[in-house]
Amino acid sequence: MTDATPPLSAEASQLRSAIVRLSRRLRNERAVDSMSDGQLAVLGILKMHGTHTLGELADRERVSAPSMNRTVNCLEQDGLVSRSPDEADRRKVNIALTAEGIAVVEETLRRRDAWLEDALLELSGDERRRLRDAVDVIARMAER
Amino acid sequence: MTDATPPLSAEASQLRSAIVRLSRRLRNERAVDSMSDGQLAVLGILKMHGTHTLGELADRERVSAPSMNRTVNCLEQDGLVSRSPDEADRRKVNIALTAEGIAVVEETLRRRDAWLEDALLELSGDERRRLRDAVDVIARMAER
DNA sequence: TATTGTTATACTCTATAACTATA
């Protein structure tokens, strides 16, 4: 597709702009509009990586423990997560998704995917292939 | 690279995950750590699209006018933007970047690009080409 | 004594409603 290698700086700048803009557009699609980004992020972590303690959630989201405590309180009041004391170390509290929490996070991801699926269907076969070929490279860069 | 077309749902899901994660990683790189996302977004709009009125900025960021007013107050106090009454319609106020505001937004973009440039240099030539071929597709999807 | 979670308190960012100046 592209033959000559363009200047590195232009390549980085264009990539950054495209990634940030698509991400912002995606974020608009969510199951519960009243839910904050922070709350949704916690549900996503629990969905993807299973039960966490409060401290683990705070570390993952790079947020203070009191702040995460408040977020978890809201989610607990809404019935989306449950707290239960850890058997081995009773200082710890395990936070897990409830059935309703699972439903909310799956619906949000479903909406975001649905928006993307619509967009993918408007692409040509070649454009879709180019996107597909880049996905694993993007994912690996994010882990850096 | 990829020959068979995978299920649309898996394709969308993997793309969403990769885009969101790389975007989050990029956001960490900024010139002034004490500056909020909202403030930086305003500087970015002014840098990219030139002078705006308060209402235009509020509309673009999908935020209320009082909220944008406060954001602009902070930027003005920090000397990053200037207010000047519109000549034609004196109800309006034009908000523009100062020299210092230009420097801050350029430094932030430079940092983000620098991080990306480092990451690009660690890729193979083939990986970089795949990324390059996808950028304009991603940019177009974001505009949808 | 150190660690985990929680409460107390304050600051920032957001919003709606009311106000001022101009069209």
Next chain:
DNA sequence: TATAGTTATAGAGTATAACAATA
């Protein structure tokens, strides 16, 4: 009378410091 911007006030979300329970 309508519109652009601002001010007043209140509701989330965040942080640091202090506290309680457990290791």
